[in-house]
Amino acid sequence: MLDRDLAAEVLRAARARGGAFAELFVEERLGISVRLDDGKIEEVTTGLDRGAGVRVGHGTSYGYAYSNRLDRDALLHAAEAAAASVSDGGPGSVVDLRSLEPPVVHPSLVDASAVPTERKVAWVREADDSARGLGPEIRQVSATYADSVQRLLIATSDGRWVEETRPRVRLSVSAVAGRDDTIQTGFHGPAGLAGAEFIEANPPSSTAEVAARRAITMLDAVPAPAGETAVVLAPGMGGVLFHEAVGHPLEADIVDKEASVYRGRIGERLAAEILSGVDDATVPNAWGSFSFDDEGAPAQRTVLFEDGVLRGWLYDRLRAEKDGVPSSGNGRRQSYAHPPIPRMTNTYILNGSSTPEAILADTERGVLVTALAGGQTNPATGDFVFGCAEAYLIERGEATRPVRGANLIGRAIEVMSHVDAIAADFDIWPGICGKDGQGVPVGSGSPTLRISRITVGGTGA
């Protein structure tokens, strides 16, 4: 994408006024999306995006400048702008740039960009047909197929030269079901760091059926009961909760700003003893995986909780250097237009020893959540709220009527300490995580688990 001499020249310009290190991030992204709505192929879009960002780090501060031009003048201009924020003395050196070997590769078998657009159109049509085939209640279906190939190059003044190609594929379906005056929606959207073979493994018809069945099921939903109760989370859902309520406060920038409920508490038991959790960018072909992070640090698995004891933070380069530890490979960015910050990759709760059947049978009364709708958390206080997209009442050990409008409300440490059963049926869900205006692909995983008590906000009695 760029020759090494030019990269070295840009890095030298970026270190003209000092700073601890300089970094050049160059990216090119080619993608296509095919959107079906209301039975029609509404829009097919192709996009070519490219640009470069130059960063100069000094302490936990940085200067960052980017441009979507890749010529020498533009790159040097960006380097000067980034350098302008530093004034700690003379020019810094640039070590010879050496290619790093990836610690893990995520093989892509079928290059999606080579698959004819007609084929992609056929996939979303298949999804539309399958969703509508589930019943006359399905009133509206939208399906989107998207693939992209992100090629990136990272060069740093301490000699890193990293090149990586990340192919991503996603097919998602949103269904609207109606009966009389009741309308409900259902969504499902598997995604992977992979080529088009991912669609063969996750057929559009299956994705559509999950979304459509969810919408139809929820037509019969009764208002969720409000109050404290036991909640059983289906595979993957505990991961979504873990990501939001626990993962974010473990990001080292939030810890560094003393805005984390977990600050200063490494080594303490802050979750149930049966709970262990990790962040792992090496999961093969998972949506949140990569070979190197966006600062050129190798992908790795980081233990966050071990038997309920807090073990570590999620580091990017700035925060790791401040604490004098190696980066955990969690420096990520949405694109060249954003400086990297500590982010999760695939974050999950490890398998336990129970079974989903036993957990349910052992729950006299509560709510079973099979799909969360997303949530919000305040890392400083640990307060969180989650909406439930699909949930059921649990009565005498059985999932019975579906419930709507349920929200899970709680505080991270308390709720994680109330996890009292974990099964061994691990699953991982893809999503886009937003922080500081940057969205990055992440995976959230867990087996079935139970929280003995948590506040459910709902409209029912």
Next chain:
Amino acid sequence: MPDLLELCAAAVEAAEGGEHVEAFGEERSTTSVEAHRGEVEGLTFAESRGVGVRVIADGRLGYAHAADPSIDEVRATVARARENAAVASPDPFNALPTAEPIEPLDGLFSEALAGMSTDQKVPIALEMERAATTMDPRVGKTESVRYGDAVGGAAIASTEGVRVEYRATGCWVVVVTLAEQDGDTQTGFAYRIARTVEELDHESVVAEAVERAARMLGATKPATDRVPVLLDPVAASSFLGVLSDGLSAESVQKQRSLFAPLVGEPVAADVFTLVDDGRWLDGPGAAPFDGEGVPTRRTELVSTGVLQGFLHNTYTALRGGTSSTGNAVRGYRSSPGVGTTNLFVEPGDRSLEQLLREAEGGVLVQDVSGVHSGANPISGEFSVGATGLRISGGALGEPVREMTIASTIPEMLRSVVALGNELRWFSSIGVPHVLLGEMTLAGV
């Protein structure tokens, strides 16, 4: 380097027989300064531009975009859009608007802001951070203090004769403070957006962020009760965001709006008037024309409680047998959807003091969380988490947290009792304090 309008014109020239081609170009220079612990933590400069091309041939729509393209790359982008159109479904409502005269909108561009040096911007962030950490002994830290600005422009050219461009400036500050006492931590958020630094009044933003954090210290979970609810503008703006989705003709036509059958019907209390106005200069969403080159205007969506209609772009207008309201909203990476320009609730006549007296025994809701996940835009049902302060004797009292409010958007609109007299903007949504009748606040 060709200017934006030249790039767009090159796309139009690449149109082949019978094709309708439109190019939308966008460029921006932004600066952002983040301060922490008395130092500049981050300084970001950005320059970007891009062009997006719509090709409509035989009613089929194709789209392609490119970052910082050359004239040749713009032509290649037209070719890719053309290929994409070939596999799309024909739709008789796919059309480009014909050119209309555009009334210029003076005041969008501030030479003063565009000419500011970084050295003038850095002290704003540093001063805000210093003030935020020294104003109140309980507030000694910040989570985020940021100043940002943007200088940018957009241009559109099409085979239907559209050829327009404009430039605009904007700046904003965000402050999130941390208050600590007796092991309790609370955060306080405040935000302001304006066209010039003078209008930002960043000192008052800091004071607000400090107060919002400090007053929440010691918050407890209250007992469930049915009480009057006064929504702070921050909280009210979250609900308005959900409401706005249902007022787009796109949602209506796709059967995703609960307001679809209610035009001409009362949907809110009499005191409630909701307006979208793309020419309202005080709003950050102001522009002379929309994402398709259609002139912006004022559209009353709800007038004294009665639903008047919906927001349209060219596609939804054609499909709905009406005309565009100038609400095509987009970036260069996507074809135009329907969205709001400046959406605001017409302010009422009450001062905050009056509202507090009227809400006696109730709760001021300072923040709500989970609106986007907790609210169903189609059914209008929601259940959200809330924090706030009790209202007693016409003043704010003890803080409360971990409450949930469950209701529906229509019920909430009908229960509006009174509105504050000061409009606050959150991005391009403007809202005053909103006093609601009694609602159930679920606690323990």
